[in-house]
Each structure stands twice: as C-alpha cells, then as structure tokens.
Amino acid sequence: MNDPENPDLTNHDSSWTQLTAPDSHFFHRDTSDIFSDFVGNLHASSQSDHHHHPHSLRFGTGLTPTSGVPSSVTTTTLPSTPSSSSSPAAALSVAVTEVSTSNDLPATSSSTEDPTENSTASAAKAPETPKNEKKKAQKRIRQPRFAFMTKSDVDHLEDGYRWRKYGQKAVKNSPFPRSYFRCTNSRCTVKKRVERSSEDPSIVITTYEGQHCHQTTGFPRGGILTAHDPSNFTSHHLLPPPLPDPYYYQELLYQLHRDNTSTYQKKRDNTSSLRLPQSTTEGPAAVSSINPPEEGLLGDIVPQTMRNT
C-alpha cells in the first residue's frame, strides 16, 4: 500500500539477522500484570530501567540478548513485578518483543507483503526461473515481527486467526521443534513460528511476522471486543481494513489474561485452551480498561512502520 517498491527493501537480510534476536529481550510474567504494565509502559516506556529483568528469557537457539541494542531494533519491555504467578498452571506469562525489520519496511497490508512473499516463494522453488533471476528475486523481504513468550502448556495458542502449518524444523540447541504456520487467508501473508524455549519448556515462543489484512476469524464474540469497540482505541487504530494487528495483540493478551484466570480449564482442554470468554464483562472490560486513550498498545508494541496509517 505504501511503497511496495521501496528501494530500501533490498538490504534487509543482515538487519534481519540482528532482529531475529540477538538483542531481543523477552520478559515473562504473570499476565495479570501485563495489562497494566502494558498500559504503563505505553506511557512510560522510558522507565525501562527493568530491561534486565532477572527472569528475562531469550531464545534458546543461541539468540542471546545483549546490552547493546541496534538502532534498528526496538524492544518493548515490560517492567517487572514480583507478583509473577508461582503456579505452573496459572503462570501464564507473556513477553512481547517487537522486532522491527531493518529498513523502515512499511509493514503495510498484503499489497506490500504479497510481492514479497511471492518472490520468496518463487525464489525458493520456481524451477522455471533462471538462477540469475532467482537471485534477484530472492531478495527476501522480512516483515516486522513480534515475539511473544507465553508460559503455557499449549504450543499453538488460539489467537483468533486460522493458521495452516506448513513446516516444522528441529532447532539447534533446542530439543523442541519449531513449527511454521501461515495464515489460512489466501490474501494474508502473515506467518507465525511457534517453538518452546529450550531453557524453560513451559514457555512457548510465538513469533509473528507480518500483518493480517483481515479481521480475526476465530473470535466469535467477546474476544473480538477490541474490534467491536473502537472507542477503546484511537481512531487510527481502527482505520481501514488493513489491519487489526492492534486488535490481535490485544486479543492475545486478553486471552492470555483470561487463560491465566482459568488455568485448569485450559489444562484440561488444550484444544480450546484460549477461548473467548463467555461473559464480555470481565475480560474485555479488562482489556478495554487498559487501553490508553492515545497510542495504546499499538503505540508501544507496534512500531509506526508497522502501522497502516
């Protein structure tokens, strides 16, 4: 939408590598605090003196956080609180790490992503494509990514979208395989990676890449509340269609929060672990209540480059 032909889209590989994590910090904590923390963080991100949370986690695949964060990397951190749940079941924590792609890649809607993905795919396969062309086209353009660390028994958390698994790979230095998912919406090129932390098997690292160009499909009611109640967001959040990422993250957080309050239910039924609440009073209310009047969650965890303004 913005500038699909953005020339900057070419030199991203190296940056991508950095973004993948060396400098990504993950924080896990009780989701009950996350909301407030998010809110707080939204307006007081400067109070990030907790960046080095003692419990901070990192990718197990050799992705170690360092103190030096490249300018190209924006890390959203959540202030720590000692209230982290001690119960393994209830200890549903989450950490959000925003890994913006190298160049100001405008994470716009599918219009920008499509060509990207296509080129990637064709480059990978396209048997009819000459090698030279392949090399040119193979310039991989990465989408902005967000990594969530969730303490959960369930690998694949419900997030309102439908995903199709397209691959699974063993990860080095990790006994747990990494699963690759793609949004089932043919027009949507969002990808998602799910893997368990090698350091803490109870932690699921979910990495999202790209932005959905459609609304969620798995939240029949409550959960989607964020989308149903635009007043909770800034107008520009709801803007056009291209993208409900803000909702998405809120939904995710909401689910996490809810999950945290109904752990047993989740433990019993993994398949429906993260379902929407029956009553829209509790969860949604919590979510909406934490929505800041301005940038809100989006403002903090979604880089401007990712917004479809």
Add this chain to the structure above:
DNA sequence: CGGATTTGACCTGCGC
C-alpha cells in the same frame, strides 16, 4: 472429498 498436517527435500544466508 476437501482441507489440514506431516515430513523429507530443497534453497538460501551466513560463518568459518
């Protein structure tokens, strides 16, 4: 039967 998942092969990028 259609859609989702599994899984081995292939491709690419990166470090040595």
Add this chain to the structure above:
DNA sequence: GCGCAGGTCAAATCCG
C-alpha cells in the same frame, strides 16, 4: 568454497 542451520515447498497422508 564448504558446511551448517533456518526457512519453505509440496507430495503424501491424515482426518472430519
């Protein structure tokens, strides 16, 4: 240049 690891494809298989 080579090998390794990550990421993706697509045929085979599974499942509702």
